[in-house]
Amino acid sequence: MEELSLILIFLFVLFLLLGSGVWIGMSLIGVAWIGMLLFTDRPVGDAMATTIWGGASSWTLTALPLFIWMGEILFRTKLSENLFKGLSPILWRLPGGLLHVNIAGCTVFAAISGSSAATVATVGKMSIPELRARKYPENMIIGTLAGAGTLGLLIPPSITLIIYGITVNESIAQLFIAGILPGIMLALLFMGYVTIWGVVTKKRKIENIADQTGDMKDVVQLIPVVLLIVGVMGSIYLGLATATEAAVLGVIGALVISGLQGSLTRETFMTALMGATRTSAMIAFILAGSTFLSLTMGFTGLPRTLAEWIGELSLSPWMLIFALLAFYIVLGCFLDGISSVVLTMAVIEPMARNAGFDMIWFGIFLMVAVEMAQITPPVGFNLFVLQDMTGKDMAFIARAAAPMFLLMIVAVCVLLVFPELATYLPSVMMQG
Amino acid sequence: MKPFFVRLDQYLIRLYLIGGYLAAACLVTIAILVTVSIVSRLLSIYVPGLTEYSGYAMAAASFFALAYTFQSKGHIRVEVLVSRLGTMKRWYVEVWCLSVASIVSVLLAAYLAKLAYWSWKFEEHSEGSDAILLWKPQVLAVVGSVLLAICCVHHLVKCLLSRPQEIESIDGRA
Numbered sequence: 370m371e372e373l374s375l376i377l378i379f380l381f382v383l384f385l386l387l388g389s390g391v392w393i394g395m396s397l398i399g400v401a402w403i404g405m406l407l408f409t410d411r412p413v414g415d416a417m418a419t420t421i422w423g424g425a426s427s428w429t430l431t432a433l434p435l436f437i438w439m440g441e442i443l444f445r446t447k448l449s450e451n452l453f454k455g456l457s458p459i460l461w462r463l464p465g466g467l468l469h470v471n472i473a474g475c476t477v478f479a480a481i482s483g484s485s486a487a488t489v490a491t492v493g494k495m496s497i498p499e500l501r502a503r504k505y506p507e508n509m510i511i512g513t514l515a516g517a518g519t520l521g522l523l524i525p526p527s528i529t530l531i532i533y534g535i536t537v538n539e540s541i542a543q544l545f546i547a548g549i550l551p552g553i554m555l556a557l558l559f560m561g562y563v564t565i566w567g568v569v570t571k572k573r574k575i576e577n578i579a580d581q582t583g584d585m586k587d588v589v590q591l592i593p594v595v596l597l598i599v600g601v602m603g604s605i606y607l608g609l610a611t612a613t614e615a616a617v618l619g620v621i622g623a624l625v626i627s628g629l630q631g632s633l634t635r636e637t638f639m640t641a642l643m644g645a646t647r648t649s650a651m652i653a654f655i656l657a658g659s660t661f662l663s664l665t666m667g668f669t670g671l672p673r674t675l676a677e678w679i680g681e682l683s684l685s686p687w688m689l690i691f692a693l694l695a696f697y698i699v700l701g702c703f704l705d706g707i708s709s710v711v712l713t714m715a716v717i718e719p720m721a722r723n724a725g726f727d728m729i730w731f732g733i734f735l736m737v738a739v740e741m742a743q744i745t746p747p748v749g750f751n752l753f754v755l756q757d758m759t760g761k762d763m764a765f766i767a768r769a770a771a772p773m774f775l776l777m778i779v780a781v782c783v784l785l786v787f788p789e790l791a792t793y794l795p796s797v798m799m800q801g
Numbered sequence: 802m803k804p805f806f807v808r809l810d811q812y813l814i815r816l817y818l819i820g821g822y823l824a825a826a827c828l829v830t831i832a833i834l835v836t837v838s839i840v841s842r843l844l845s846i847y848v849p850g851l852t853e854y855s856g857y858a859m860a861a862a863s864f865f866a867l868a869y870t871f872q873s874k875g876h877i878r879v880e881v882l883v884s885r886l887g888t889m890k891r892w893y894v895e896v897w898c899l900s901v902a903s904i905v906s907v908l909l910a911a912y913l914a915k916l917a918y919w920s921w922k923f924e925e926h927s928e929g930s931d932a933i934l935l936w937k938p939q940v941l942a943v944v945g946s947v948l949l950a951i952c953c954v955h956h957l958v959k960c961l962l963s964r965p966q967e968i969e970s971i972d973g974r975a
Contacts, residue, residue: 386901387879388879388881388882389882389883389894389897389898390878390879390880390882390883390894390898391878391897391898391901391902392871392876392877392878392898392902393876393877393878393879394876395876395901395902395905395906396901398905398909399901399904399905402905402908414908414911414912414915415912415915415916417908417909417912418909418912418913418915418916419916421909421913422860422913422916422939422942425859425860425863425864425942426856426857426859426860426938426942427856427859428852428853428855428856428859430856430859431831431835431855431856431858431859434828434831434859434862435828435831435832435835438828438832610839613835613855614835614838614839616835617832617835617836617839618839620832621836642825642828642829643821643825645828646821646824646825646828646862646866646869646870647821647866647869647870647873647875648875649828649862649863649866650824650862650863650865650866650867650869650870650875651870651875651876651877653859653862653863654863654867654870654876655877657863702881703879703881704879705877708877
C-alpha cells in the first residue's frame with residue numbers, strides 16, 4: 370500500500386511539473402530526482418551526473434544533430450520554392466489535381482526535415498495560395514496538408530525515430546529502413562483519398578488548364594535532392610554506412626546542393642548551423658532528462674508491474690495496440706511527439722517486449738500513433754501551424770483533418786495485419 | 802531596470818551566445834570526426850578513439866548550447882495551461898517554473914562538477930580505445946551546465962525584478 374502511495378506522489382509530481390509549464394528537460398530531471406528520493410537510499414546527485422554524462426556522451430547520439438543540420442541546410446536552399454513547381458507537372462493530371470502536390474510535397478520535405486510542423490509550414494506556405502487561387506475547397510487543402518505533414522515522423526531520416534531508437538536501444542539504421550514502406554503506404558492512402566474525391570467531384574475537369582504550372586525544367590530542379598535522400602538511405606540499406614556516417618554524407622551533400630544553387634552564403638551556413646545547434650541541444654536535454662528518469666523508473670518498479678499486469682490481462686495484440694493508440698493520442702493533447710516518446714518508453718518498453726512485439730515494428734507503430742496525436746484537437750501541433758497559416762478556426766481545421774485521421778487508423782490496421790510492411794526491409798538489409 | 806542590470810543582462814546574453822558558438826564548433830567537429838572515420842576506413846587505416854571523440858564532442862555540443870537555447874526560447878514546455886492564465890497568475894507560474902529550472906540546473910552543474918572532480922582526482926581513464934583522462938571531456942560538460950545554471954538564475958532574477966505586465970515568457974513550441 371505504501372508502495373502505491375509513493376507511486377501516486379511520483380506521478381503527481383510528474384504531472385505537476387510538466388503541466389505547470391516547466392521546461393520538459395527540467396521536469397524530467399526534477400521528477401527523476403524526487404523519484405530517487407522516494408524509492409531508494411542511493412546518492413541521488415551522483416547517480417544523476419553519471420547517468421546524464423553517460424547518455425550525453427554516447428556515440429549513437431551523433432546521428433541526431435547531423436541529420437538536423439542536413440535538414441536545416443536544405444531548408445534554406447531553393448528547394449521549398451521549387452517543390453510546388455517541380456511536382457505539379459507530374460501530378461496535375463491525376464483526379465484531384467494539385468492537391469496531390471500537397472501530399473507528395475510533404476513526403477519529399479518530410480525526408481529532408483525531421484519535423485512535422487516545419488513540413489506543414491514550408492509546404493503550406495507555397496501551396497495554400499496556389500491552391501486557393503485555383504479554387505480548391507479549403508477543407509481539402511487543409512486536410513491534405515495536416516495529414517501529409519505528419520509523414521515527417523515516419524519517412525526517414527526522422528528525428529523522432531532516432532530518439533526512439535536511442536531510448537529503446539534498437540538500431541537506428543534498421544528503424545529508418547523500416548519506416549520507408551509504411552511511410553509510402555500512408556502517402557498512397559492519402560493520395561488515394563484525394564483521387565477518389567477527385568473522381569467523385571470531377572474536380573480535374575474543371576481546373577485542367579489553370580492547373581498547369583511549371584514545366585520539365587522545374588522537375589529537373591528536384592532531382593538533386595531526391596538523389597541525396599536516396600543516396601543517404603541507400604548507403605544505410607546496403608550496409609555501406611551507419612546512420613551517423615550517412616548523416617555526414619547527407620550534410621556534405623546538402624552543402625554541395627546549396628552551393629551549386631548559389632544559396633550557400635556565410636549567413637545561411639551560420640543560420641543553419643546555429644539552428645541545428647539549438648534544436649539538437651533541446652532534444653539532447655530532453656534525452657538527458659529521460660535517461661535519468663528511466664533509471665528512477667527502474668527503482669519504482671512501475672514498468673515491471675505494468676508489464677506483468679498487462680501480461681495477466683492477456684489482451685489480444687489488437688486490443689493492446691488500440692489501447693496504446695488511444696493512450697498516445699490523449700498524451701499528444703499535452704506533449705509533442707518527441708516528449709511523449711521519451712517520457713513513456715521507460716514504462717512502455719518492458720510492456721511491449723513482454724507482449725512479444727518486434728521493437729522495430731513497434732517503433733513504426735508508435736510513429737503513426739504520435740502522428741495521429743499531432744492532428745487531433747485540442748492540441749495538435751500541425752493544427753496550430755495550419756491555424757496560423759489559414760486563419761480558420763480550430764474546429765474547421767480539425768474537421769478537415771478528420772478523414773486523414775481515419776486513414777491513419779486504416780494504416781495501423783494494415784500494419785497489424787501485415788507487420789512485414791515494416792519488418793521485411795530491415796530483415797533483408799545488409800548489416801553495416 | 803537599473804542601468805547596471807541592463808548591462809549585466811546584455812553581457813550574460815553575449816556569454817550564452819559564445820556558448821552557442823562553441824557548441825556549433827563541436828557540431829562541426831563531429832562532422833569532421835565522422836568524415837575522418839569514413840575516409841580512414843576506406844583507406845584501411847585504423848585511427849583509434851574516433852567514436853569516443855565524437856561522443857565527447859556530442860556531449861560538449863549539447864551542454865555548451867543549453868543556455869543559448871534557453872535564451873533563444875528553444876527549449877520546449879507544455880503551454881496549454883500557462884497560456885490561458887491572466888497576467889498576474891502568469892507571473893507567479895513563470896516564477897515557479899524558473900525556480901524549478903534554477904534548482905534543477907544548479908544541481909546538475911554541481912554534481913557534474915563533482916563527477917569531473919573525482920575523475921580528475923582518481924585519474925580515471927576512458928574504457929574506450931582512446932584511453933584519455935575522462936575529466937577532460939567532462940569539464941566541457943561542466944562549463945556548459947554552469948552556463949545553463951547562470952542563465953536560469955539570471956532569468957529568475959529578471960522575472961522577479963520585472964512587473965507582471967513586462968514579463969516575456971520563455972516559451973517554446975509545446
